[in-house]
Amino acid sequence: MNNQQFATKIDQIATLAKLSLSPKEKKDIVKQLPEIITFVEQINQARTKSTQPLFSVTGKKNVFREDKIEPSIPVKEALTNARSVYKNYFKVDAILEEK
């Protein structure tokens, strides 16, 4: 990818990640991301044809517990850090527009 392609790609990624980048931040990342990617591509030197990926380092798989109700944080407390509250709910911006 050339720099222009990287810049376009970074715009797409920033949208996906819900980040708004200032022109300075974008300039820095357009420079740094290719450097980081080139660096991490060293992993291509590893031979992994017959290697299974490792996701769980201690080999744990599913862990189950009994399905019963336990004490939890009271609603009032759970809402104490919310930006905006309506009755016992977090208030969020509308995501669907009316026609």
Add this chain to the structure above:
Amino acid sequence: MTNLNQLTLKKATEGIKNKTFSSFDLVSQTRKRIDEIDSKLNCFLALNDKAIIEAKEADSLLDKDKNNINKPLLGVPFAVKDVLSTRGIKTTASSQILNDYVPVFDATVVKKLKNAGAIILGKTNCDAFAFGASTENSGFGVTKNPWDLTRVPGGSSGGSAAAVSADECIFSLGTDTGGSIRQPSSFCSVTGLKPTYGACSRWGLLAMASSFDCPGPIAKSAEDCEILFNIIAGPDGKDATASSFSSTKTVKNRLTLGIPKEYFTSDIDEEVKISVSKAVKLLEKNGFLVKEVSLPNTFLAIPAYYILVPSEISSNMARYDGIRFGKERSNFEDEVKRRIITGTFTLSSGYFDQYYLKASKVRKLFQDDFARVFEKVDLLITPVTPTPPFKIGENSADPVKMYLADILTSGANLAGIPGLALPCGFTKSNLPIGLQILGPHFSENLLFFVGKAFQELTDWHLKKPNI
């Protein structure tokens, strides 16, 4: 006479129990120390204003029942890295996005220490969300190294390590995702344990990379770390990856220590190599067997780490939506944005196989390398860091250079194995050097055995910075 705030955990608990001094005395002296020197160091972001009251409560509890055996840490003050949730005490993860966040619950490891009677002094600075190796990525300013105020304390748990080093607390909690307990412990000349992955619950730890993150203790000796580990380890029903801890290793008569040649290359500072080699010789002279071994994939640790970790980060950071808690995403610090972008890139459509999947296979190679080596030796001895503490600003413009600070520690996180960092010397200019002991999964008892043996033979861990 030693000031109370300089005591080890062992001595502090004994003193309180035997009523040589009170918890009130201990907590007051520690608070005084913070008031006197923390403006120079910037270790603490928030203080627990109830600490003195809690100390008085501990003293009256002891008056009622002198043999209060259920509270082994009664009245001892400690510091908590700001990525661990503390009920009623501001928890920012050192990021401006959480500058007004007050959790309504305690992280499990914090709760276990509180249940054991320990008293929170305050919250310590780190790189924002623990992304970094110097505390320079903090949204609240850098922490200074107590041994040289122009240098970084390491990171990400830099505030926790510097606070122990400067005797602003008796011990602290840190977290280790790629070296974040061990590297600052080494830079500040204190002892720190990265436990086996899953040995301690991650509940209440503000997630960075969930398959890597490990909370653990930073203290003034290996013995203290052992006491703390035995209290904070074990499952809590809230973290599915937390294991019932049972140490499977027995301490044999003559343990064999492996020296991986890839950890002593020309990239490693000469003074660091000399100090660590001297430590190995000392252990050999005192009954340990020493054997050179090879971990051939070591050079791939950081490249694999910087695919897997940002990938997990980009997913974990999605929770910061500014709705339920915290501010808007524009408040993220530069390195946080950088890692979210990198991780979103490596996980994005068309790149997943090339980066995340491939790196997960390299992760398996790492684990296989360690497993193979641990068939031949019981433990590994290595340096903790490639260099002594670096200058503030020295690496901050070059992310890749900064990432390499974790080159000798991140392998343990890729494989999920435990590591203990402890002081083993100083450079000619009086900068700390650390020794790392690595072992197989759930071999913490062996790490403590060797760590304690080393600290009986040496007094590096007793040296104090002049501040």
